[in-house]
Amino acid sequence: MWKFIHKLASPPHFYSLAARMVPWFVVPGLLLVAYGVYAGLFIAPADYQQGDAFRIIYIHVPSAYLSMMTYMIMAVSAAIGLIWRIKLAHAVAAGAAPLGAWFTFLALVTGSIWGKPMWGTWWEWGDPRLTSELILLFLYFGYMALRGAIDDTVKADKASAVLAMVGAVNVPIIHFSVEWWSSLHQGPTLVKKGGPAMDVAMLYPLLAMILGFTFLFAALLLRRVRAEVLFRERRTRWVKELVLSGGT
Amino acid sequence: MKPRQQRMLAVGLVAAGVAIATTLSLQAMKDNMMFFVSVTEVAEGKYPDNRNFRVGGLVRDGSVQREEGSLEMTFKVTDLRCDLDVSYTGVLPDLFREGQGVVAHGRLEDSGVFVADEILAKHDENYMAPEVADSMADHVTDQTAGLSEGPLECPSQ
Numbered sequence: 001m002w003k004f005i006h007k008l009a010s011p012p013h014f015y016s017l018a019a020r021m022v023p024w025f026v027v028p029g030l031l032l033v034a035y036g037v038y039a040g041l042f043i044a045p046a047d048y049q050q051g052d053a054f055r056i057i058y059i060h061v062p063s064a065y066l067s068m069m070t071y072m073i074m075a076v077s078a079a080i081g082l083i084w085r086i087k088l089a090h091a092v093a094a095g096a097a098p099l100g101a102w103f104t105f106l107a108l109v110t111g112s113i114w115g116k117p118m119w120g121t122w123w124e125w126g127d128p129r130l131t132s133e134l135i136l137l138f139l140y141f142g143y144m145a146l147r148g149a150i151d152d153t154v155k156a157d158k159a160s161a162v163l164a165m166v167g168a169v170n171v172p173i174i175h176f177s178v179e180w181w182s183s184l185h186q187g188p189t190l191v192k193k194g195g196p197a198m199d200v201a202m203l204y205p206l207l208a209m210i211l212g213f214t215f216l217f218a219a220l221l222l223r224r225v226r227a228e229v230l231f232r233e234r235r236t237r238w239v240k241e242l243v244l245s246g247g248t
Numbered sequence: 249m250k251p252r253q254q255r256m257l258a259v260g261l262v263a264a265g266v267a268i269a270t271t272l273s274l275q276a277m278k279d280n281m282m283f284f285v286s287v288t289e290v291a292e293g294k295y296p297d298n299r300n301f302r303v304g305g306l307v308r309d310g311s312v313q314r315e316e317g318s319l320e321m322t323f324k325v326t327d328l329r330c331d332l333d334v335s336y337t338g339v340l341p342d343l344f345r346e347g348q349g350v351v352a353h354g355r356l357e358d359s360g361v362f363v364a365d366e367i368l369a370k371h372d373e374n375y376m377a378p379e380v381a382d383s384m385a386d387h388v389t390d391q392t393a394g395l396s397e398g399p400l401e402c403p404s405q
């Protein structure tokens with residue numbers, strides 16, 4: 001078990017393994033998203049109140065879910081990197097941050113576009129769900145800026161890991177904001193007592209989109225971490241040999 | 249203690265410390281974290297009296313009255329315990345209708361009328377096809393039960 005983990009965490013091994021894993025995430029990811037987009041736009045019925053406007057849920061919910069999931073991956077990797085001094089874990093955290101920022105941005109923008117016709121407002125300051133999600137975006141920005149500001153990789157890893165861990169407290173706040181406080185944002189539809197409060201014909205494409213987004217995210221993360229590993233190990237022998245042999 | 253265990257302890261303490269600090273400060277700011285107050289809270293006087301605030305509830309059935317030839321309107325917002333008269337002039341969001349959850353921003357006049365300068369519609373977590381909603385309306389009445397009746401047990405002011 002430990003031997004396997006140590007082998008996985010070794011940069012050259014991870015580098016080649018990740019390359020082989022990417023297609024296994026890209027193919028099902030694309031298939032699921034293709035089905036989700038088609039079924040979400042053409043098979044799912046319009047909502048009884050929102051009409052066709054509800055269909056933005058197929059981008060909004062997967063993005064919002066991944067914006068929080070990515071932060072947890074980042075924070076847990078950072079903690080693992082700090083405690084066990086695993087360089088690969090720091091590389092995962094560093095590679096995940098821009099992806100998480102993009103998902104957060106997508107969730108905010110799609111929510112805003114939906115909010116104008118439905119709620120009657122693009123944005124409401126003071127709403128706990130909206131504000132905590134915006135703070136998440138700033139946490140990602142802060143994490144990336146902190147990394148960018150420190151040239152020494154080891155120091156950047158340590159400093160940014162602390163920021164990632166401290167910021168993790170925001171994730172449960174985002175999730176429970178609609179239950180703890182009054183909010184313009186509706187409560188959870190999928191994860192609730194008595195099962196999802198959604199028509200099955202609307203639900204399946206949504207689940208496909210969530211799963212598809214997750215697969216594609218995994219593929220992107222693997223590629224980003226590969227690039228990160230290559231950069232960090234640029235002075236090592238295995239990278240030199242890799243470059244000289246013309247391999248990828 | 250090994251250095252690795254020390255680091256583990258430090259990480260755990262930081263996480264616990266941040267969690268406790270956040271919980272305490274969120275508890276302290278509880279009232280400020282609320283996006284709106286309920287109609288019952290308004291009836292109990294639990295609202296900021298020196299500034300505008302938001303009140304949330306359902307639009308009572310049959311209470312919407314529009315002025316001829318203008319955007320002026322009045323309606324009652326209820327949380328099924330208390331009612332509040334709201335007056336508003338302006339454009340409404342698409343989802344606004346009787347029985348719908350709304351959040352009104354404005355101030356409470358001495359006359360007890362809430363003068364709103366912004367009305368937002370609050371969507372609930374239910375998603376369904378129109379046909380399903382229609383057949384549910386035929387068979388299920390509990391969703392908006394009491395919406396067309398009077399106040400139930402509003403605390404006296």
